[in-house]
Amino acid sequence: MNTRLxxxxxxxQASPIRDVLASASQPGMISFAGGLPASDTFPAIDIGCVEDEDLQYGPSEGEWLLRDRIAQDLRQRGFDVDASRVLVLSGSQQGIDLVAKLMIERGRQIAVESPTYLAALQVFKLFGATLVPFCIDSLEQAVGGSDNQQALSSDMLYVNPTFQNPSSRVYTASQRALLATACDSNQTMLFEDDPYRELFYQPCDRQPICSMLERAEWVYQSSFSKTLAPGLRLGYLVCSEALYPPLLKLKQAADLHSNRLSQRLVYRMLCDEPVHARLRDIQDSYRSRRDLFSEALNEHFGALASWQVPTGGLFFWLKLQGALSIDTRKLLQPAIEAGVAFMPGEPFFIDPDTAPGYIRLNFSHTRPDLYGHGLATLATLVRSATSESDEV
Amino acid sequence: MNTRLxxxxxxxQASPIRDVLASASQPGMISFAGGLPASDTFPAIDIGCVEDEDLQYGPSEGEWLLRDRIAQDLRQRGFDVDASRVLVLSGSQQGIDLVAKLMIERGRQIAVESPTYLAALQVFKLFGATLVPFCIDSLEQAVGGSDNQQALSSDMLYVNPTFQNPSSRVYTASQRALLATACDSNQTMLFEDDPYRELFYQPCDRQPICSMLERAEWVYQSSFSKTLAPGLRLGYLVCSEALYPPLLKLKQAADLHSNRLSQRLVYRMLCDEPVHARLRDIQDSYRSRRDLFSEALNEHFGALASWQVPTGGLFFWLKLQGALSIDTRKLLQPAIEAGVAFMPGEPFFIDPDTAPGYIRLNFSHTRPDLYGHGLATLATLVRSATSESDEV
Structure with a gap:
C-alpha cells in the first residue's frame, strides 16, 4: 500500500475485547470474558409506534428531558449541575474518544491506574499519550511525597474509582477526599469513569471524586449499559464549565448527535419504571451470582490464585500463583478451544509485557450452573501452564 | 484555565450547522437551513417488543444480516464486495471522523472540492489537515495538466460527486471515469461520500467512482439518514481491502459498536417494506417540492441571484448578484429575527473569507405553502444588504 496512514x-492495537467478544458469542462457549450484563436483567421494552420526532435530526447535546433527568441523579451524587452541563454520549466509550481528542496529542503525559480499563489505554495511546502510572495507595502512604508527583503533574489523570474494570477495586471515602485535594492543589485535570456505580452488593462509599473538586478541571462520565442495556449505546458526561463547549463541538464532529429512539427509551425507563426496584433486583441477582462464583472459585482456584471478593461491579481479578512466569495471553487460545473464554490480565496494564499472571473473570454473563465446569476447565489449563513453567 | 487542551x-470551529439547527427548531421559524428530511417521508415504525439480543453488546462491524443486505445494494452499484467488507456506522458523520483518524495528522495534505460539506472540513481541520482545492472541471479541461496535480498527489481526496452538499452538483459519467483514472494513475486515496444518491429527480449517472478504481485505495460511505430516518443515526462504509482492519479498530475505539435496535429496524425496513416504492414516493414528493421551490425562487430571487435547478439532493445553491461584496453570514441573524433560517455559503469553502455571496437553501424541510413568504422575507434582506454595500 502506497497510501500513507x-x-x-x-x-x-486491536483491543483483545473484540476477539474475545467474538469467541464468547460462539454457541456453547462458557464465557467469563467480556463485561456483558446478564440478559435476564434487561428491561422488557415495548415501544409501540416510534414518534416522528425521534426519527428526525436532533440536538448534539442530547434530548433536554433526558439531560434534565440525568442532572437530577447527578445532584443526588453531589454535583452542583443542571441539565445544561450534561452531554449525552453514544455509550461511554465515546466519552473516552472525545476527552482524548480534547486533551491528548503526541507527548502529553496522561496518568492512569495500572491496571485500568484497556479500551481507555487503547484510545489514549492512539492519540499519542505518554502513560504515567498512578496509584491511590502510594498517595495515601506519602501525602505530598514523590510517588505520584509525576502523575499529579500530568496533563490528565484518568481513574475508575468505583468497582474498577478490571480489579473491581473501590476507593474509600478518605482516598476519594485525598485525591480530590491532590487534584485541586496540583490543578490536575481529572477524568473519572463511573459505569459500574449502581452495581454494588454491599455498602461502600461511591461519591464521585469530581463532585468534590473545587479548582481542578474535570470530566465525569457514566453509562446506561450496565443498568439498562448496552445495545442501546447510551452514556453521558458532565464536566467543569470551561470544558463543556469544546466537548460539545467534538461530539458534534464525531456523530452529530446520539440515537434519539434510545434516548426516548432510556428517558421513559428512568421515569416510568420503578427504577430503584429494578436496580435492587439487578443488585440482588448479581450478588447471588457473585457469591456462587466465589464458591466455585474457592473450589477450583483456591490453590492456584488469590483474589478479593468484589464489593461491586462485574469482575473477579485473580492473581495466579507463580504469576511472574505466566503470560496469561498464551492461555486464551487453548481455553477457547476447551470451550471457556476469559480475559488475560496483561492488556490492562500500561506495559503489558511486565505484568504477567493476572486474569479477569466475569460472573454476570454466564449461567451460574456453568461456573463449576468452566472454572474447572480453566484451572486445569492454568495448572498445566504453571507446572510447565516450573519445569523450565 | 490552567489545563492545557x-x-x-x-x-x-463550531459548525454553523449546530446553531442553525437550534434556531431552525424554534416554533414558527421558516427554515431553509439544515438538511432535514421532510417528516412526512419517515416510515411508520411499529417495533413492538424489543428483542433481548438487541439490548446486549454486539459486534463492532455491525450486524451480519444488515451488512449482507448493504453488500447486495453495493454490488448493484458496481462494487465487488461482500458483507465482510461493510462497516456499519453511527451515521456517516462517524465515517468522516474514522477516516480522518486513519489518514490525517498535522501537515497532511487533504484535497477537497470547495465548496464542500462543511462538517467534513471541520473534522479534517481538527485533525491538522492542510486543505488543497480540487475541481473536476479543471481535471476535465486539462487532463494531465497542472491544475489538480497538487490535489491528486495529496494524501487523500474527499469528494461528494452525487448531489453534493451544498451545490447539489452531480458528476457526469465521463467525469467519474476521468477521476477514477486519475486516482489510479496517481495512487490518490479517494474518500467518496454519497449520502444523497437515492434522492434523484431526473435520470443521471450515479455510479460510485470508488467502484471504478483498480489500484488506488478508497473509502466509500453512505447513510440511511436521507431515505429512512436521521434520528436512528445509521450509515455504513465500504473500503479497499487494506483499509478495513484499521477502520474497524478505529470504530471499536470510537463507540464499541452502533445501536443494535436501529440496525434491526433499518434491516427490517430494507427487507420487509416495499423499499423501491417508498423511495419512489420520496423522490416524487421531493421533486414536486423542488419544482415549487424553483417557482418561488424565480419570483423572489430572479433578479437577485443565479442558480441551477438541482437534479437531486436537498438544496438550491444560490450565487447572489454583487456576490463579491456580501458576507452572507451577516445576513443570518437578521434573517432569523425575521423568522427565516438559511445557510450562509462561506463555511462550505476552504477559506470562508474569500468566498462571499453564496447561500444554501433547503427545500425538503419547510412546508411548500411557506416557501413564498420565507423567500420574500429573505429577498428583502438580501436586497437591502446589496444596496447598502452598493452605497459604500
Whole structure:
C-alpha cells in the first residue's frame, strides 16, 4: 500500500475485547470474558409506534428531558449541575474518544491506574499519550511525597474509582477526599469513569471524586449499559464549565448527535419504571451470582490464585500463583478451544509485557450452573501452564 | 484555565450547522437551513417488543444480516464486495471522523472540492489537515495538466460527486471515469461520500467512482439518514481491502459498536417494506417540492441571484448578484429575527473569507405553502444588504 496512514495508526492495537467478544458469542462457549450484563436483567421494552420526532435530526447535546433527568441523579451524587452541563454520549466509550481528542496529542503525559480499563489505554495511546502510572495507595502512604508527583503533574489523570474494570477495586471515602485535594492543589485535570456505580452488593462509599473538586478541571462520565442495556449505546458526561463547549463541538464532529429512539427509551425507563426496584433486583441477582462464583472459585482456584471478593461491579481479578512466569495471553487460545473464554490480565496494564499472571473473570454473563465446569476447565489449563513453567 | 487542551482544539470551529439547527427548531421559524428530511417521508415504525439480543453488546462491524443486505445494494452499484467488507456506522458523520483518524495528522495534505460539506472540513481541520482545492472541471479541461496535480498527489481526496452538499452538483459519467483514472494513475486515496444518491429527480449517472478504481485505495460511505430516518443515526462504509482492519479498530475505539435496535429496524425496513416504492414516493414528493421551490425562487430571487435547478439532493445553491461584496453570514441573524433560517455559503469553502455571496437553501424541510413568504422575507434582506454595500 502506497497510501500513507496517519502515524497514530502504528500505535493502535486491536483491543483483545473484540476477539474475545467474538469467541464468547460462539454457541456453547462458557464465557467469563467480556463485561456483558446478564440478559435476564434487561428491561422488557415495548415501544409501540416510534414518534416522528425521534426519527428526525436532533440536538448534539442530547434530548433536554433526558439531560434534565440525568442532572437530577447527578445532584443526588453531589454535583452542583443542571441539565445544561450534561452531554449525552453514544455509550461511554465515546466519552473516552472525545476527552482524548480534547486533551491528548503526541507527548502529553496522561496518568492512569495500572491496571485500568484497556479500551481507555487503547484510545489514549492512539492519540499519542505518554502513560504515567498512578496509584491511590502510594498517595495515601506519602501525602505530598514523590510517588505520584509525576502523575499529579500530568496533563490528565484518568481513574475508575468505583468497582474498577478490571480489579473491581473501590476507593474509600478518605482516598476519594485525598485525591480530590491532590487534584485541586496540583490543578490536575481529572477524568473519572463511573459505569459500574449502581452495581454494588454491599455498602461502600461511591461519591464521585469530581463532585468534590473545587479548582481542578474535570470530566465525569457514566453509562446506561450496565443498568439498562448496552445495545442501546447510551452514556453521558458532565464536566467543569470551561470544558463543556469544546466537548460539545467534538461530539458534534464525531456523530452529530446520539440515537434519539434510545434516548426516548432510556428517558421513559428512568421515569416510568420503578427504577430503584429494578436496580435492587439487578443488585440482588448479581450478588447471588457473585457469591456462587466465589464458591466455585474457592473450589477450583483456591490453590492456584488469590483474589478479593468484589464489593461491586462485574469482575473477579485473580492473581495466579507463580504469576511472574505466566503470560496469561498464551492461555486464551487453548481455553477457547476447551470451550471457556476469559480475559488475560496483561492488556490492562500500561506495559503489558511486565505484568504477567493476572486474569479477569466475569460472573454476570454466564449461567451460574456453568461456573463449576468452566472454572474447572480453566484451572486445569492454568495448572498445566504453571507446572510447565516450573519445569523450565 | 490552567489545563492545557490539545493543540488541535485551536483548530476546531463550531459548525454553523449546530446553531442553525437550534434556531431552525424554534416554533414558527421558516427554515431553509439544515438538511432535514421532510417528516412526512419517515416510515411508520411499529417495533413492538424489543428483542433481548438487541439490548446486549454486539459486534463492532455491525450486524451480519444488515451488512449482507448493504453488500447486495453495493454490488448493484458496481462494487465487488461482500458483507465482510461493510462497516456499519453511527451515521456517516462517524465515517468522516474514522477516516480522518486513519489518514490525517498535522501537515497532511487533504484535497477537497470547495465548496464542500462543511462538517467534513471541520473534522479534517481538527485533525491538522492542510486543505488543497480540487475541481473536476479543471481535471476535465486539462487532463494531465497542472491544475489538480497538487490535489491528486495529496494524501487523500474527499469528494461528494452525487448531489453534493451544498451545490447539489452531480458528476457526469465521463467525469467519474476521468477521476477514477486519475486516482489510479496517481495512487490518490479517494474518500467518496454519497449520502444523497437515492434522492434523484431526473435520470443521471450515479455510479460510485470508488467502484471504478483498480489500484488506488478508497473509502466509500453512505447513510440511511436521507431515505429512512436521521434520528436512528445509521450509515455504513465500504473500503479497499487494506483499509478495513484499521477502520474497524478505529470504530471499536470510537463507540464499541452502533445501536443494535436501529440496525434491526433499518434491516427490517430494507427487507420487509416495499423499499423501491417508498423511495419512489420520496423522490416524487421531493421533486414536486423542488419544482415549487424553483417557482418561488424565480419570483423572489430572479433578479437577485443565479442558480441551477438541482437534479437531486436537498438544496438550491444560490450565487447572489454583487456576490463579491456580501458576507452572507451577516445576513443570518437578521434573517432569523425575521423568522427565516438559511445557510450562509462561506463555511462550505476552504477559506470562508474569500468566498462571499453564496447561500444554501433547503427545500425538503419547510412546508411548500411557506416557501413564498420565507423567500420574500429573505429577498428583502438580501436586497437591502446589496444596496447598502452598493452605497459604500
Amino acid at each position: 496517519a502515524k497514530r495508526m502504528t500505535r493502535l | 490539545a493543540k488541535r482544539m485551536t483548530r476546531l
